[in-house]
Amino acid sequence: MTTATTPTADAAVPAAGPGGAVIEASGLTKRYAGASRGTVTALDGLTLSVPAGVIGLVGANGAGKSTLIKILLGLLAPSSGSAAVLGYDVVDQAQRIRTLVGYMPEHDCLPPDVTATEFVTHMGRMGGLPPTAAKERAAESLRHVGLHEERYRLIGTYSTGMKQRVKLAQALVGDPRLMLLDEPTNGLDPAGREAMLDLIERIGAEFGISILVASHLLGEIEQICDSLVAIDAGKLLRAASMSAFTKASAVLAVEVDEGSAQLGAALKAAGLEPRRDGRALLVRLGTSEEESDRVYDAIRDAVADLGLPLNRLERRRHRVEELFADEAFDEFERAYGAAGGAAESSVSAPAADSTSGDPDRSTESTDSDPGTTGSETADDH
């Protein structure tokens, strides 16, 4: 079985340089011809170009994240349009792409009756490593993902977090140039999520491997991403570097115990565009310093004038729902104007289901001082 070894080290050289695009797509469309439900459009004219680094792929469940990843792997053929990974076409050069890419599926994919070492070694062999190299790299990968002595145990005895690590290790074992991780934090508790995200960030930063991380929680992966691709219902919402996202406009969340309807009206009167998000009101901070100050002042005045008990005032980064910001603000306006202060009319963006699982939202401090909360969350990147 070692006779057919051919040195293909040249294949490991990515065609796209450090400055080039890791993933490119143009007019990428995928339709499924469903027998019962008719044609389902999973991806709809996706055009993007993403540079190397840690890339967040955000979208609600069913937005087309997994479909995009499978097309990038060459496992699904696009209905129309084209895409390239590391400079290779996903249709014509899929096999070349798959030698350079590590894939971690969303679902469970591990056999319970083998040890992690055996499994990752086997997957290394299936990725084209000779026997000895596969063993070595399996041990290294498992060590990198934080599985030490446990790796000699049967996978069936592992916790969810450990299984996710094994899935990550098998994607890493072939020394890929790009990793495609589909919902790597799925099913993990907050601590496990943090650990997994740290791991991904480390792989991206220290190992020099580009990573595409799909998630429905922007709040989660925004901490580790260099750039972000947001899709909804198969359409591209935005693709930009992380700094562009944060710079565009930060959002201030105002939470009062009662009277949020009056506060909303008062803020509107002050020329702001408040938007309801759960119990909080979201107000856009301007792009410049003065504008922000003006917003802070307006809120302070409104709260003080109404004599409302202020619970929380904090600066937030964009989250999935805020990528829909324009529609959402309009919607709020409509709902608000019509109901004339219907306090519980919950207006949220199409992808607002992500709020339920957002870990850092609930752990945020309830500090009411705008100055400290603002700087605290502003540049953790």
Place this chain on the structure above:
Amino acid sequence: MTTDTATAGPGSGAANPSGVIHDIGYRTYDGERIGRLGIVRALYWHSLRSAWGLGRGSKAKIVPFLALVIMCLPAVANAFSVSRTGIRAIAYDEYMFSFQLVLVLYLAAVTPELISRDLRNRTLPLYFSRQLRRTDYPLAKVSALITAMLGLTAIPELLLYIGTIGSRHGASEVWHETRAFFPGLLLAVVYSVSFAILATLLACYTGRRAFATGAVAVFFFGTWVVSSALVHLTGFRPHYHHGPDGTGYFVKPGDPGIGPKISGLLNPANMIEGMKEWIVGRAPENSEIPYPGGFGAVNLAVLVGLCALALFLLMRRYQKASLL
């Protein structure tokens, strides 16, 4: 590409002495990579080993090796029989047909491990996200199962041959024996190939191990019972009649008619048996399957067609996007 990463330095590879565990940082892999064919070969070896329970727990070895022992027992008994009395215990070309039960038991135990396991655990996307093409995986698996089956069929035939020529004297006797042996060996190959392909196809539609085992067992046993019953119901009378006092007598075989011949096509083993009778030009004296005459060509055609169809369906099965 990763010049700023590894503290071990790029390209140092195996030069680093190991033994002490440090966090040496990430090391890229610049060594050789086996190509797609090498991967298929690795998957083939891996599957072949698991088909014999190697690299798995000790429990996984019980059925394969028990089956091999049972298959070899007649050959060993034959060696004694030939050396003591000169009487052959079993003919080369009747061996597989007589012991098809063991072959089916082996397949029912092993095929789910090879095929259904990856379906059940949803490991297939991990294979297909690597260099392997969609057809490579089932080809490697079915080849491995055929090879594993060859161990179970050819080894007993070989033992039978070795045990017999040990008691043969003179070149002509050995030559005669060898000429009888080759059809038996060929039959072992035919049984291995067709049984393995059919069993693989049956198992690839379910991830449940028990269902796959059941499907394989029911298919081979069920069709065998039905086929054999129909052969008799449609008018076939055995050439050998048992008398009431334990003796027996042969009757001259007449043409059994088309009914028993077609009934013989309903089961792979009966089909192969009929085909063999056609090729060697005679039926064994106590055969349960009618001598098909020219109809044997149909047996051959159906067998080849069946295996081709099964392979086609197998390949198509692994093209399905729902496996991802």
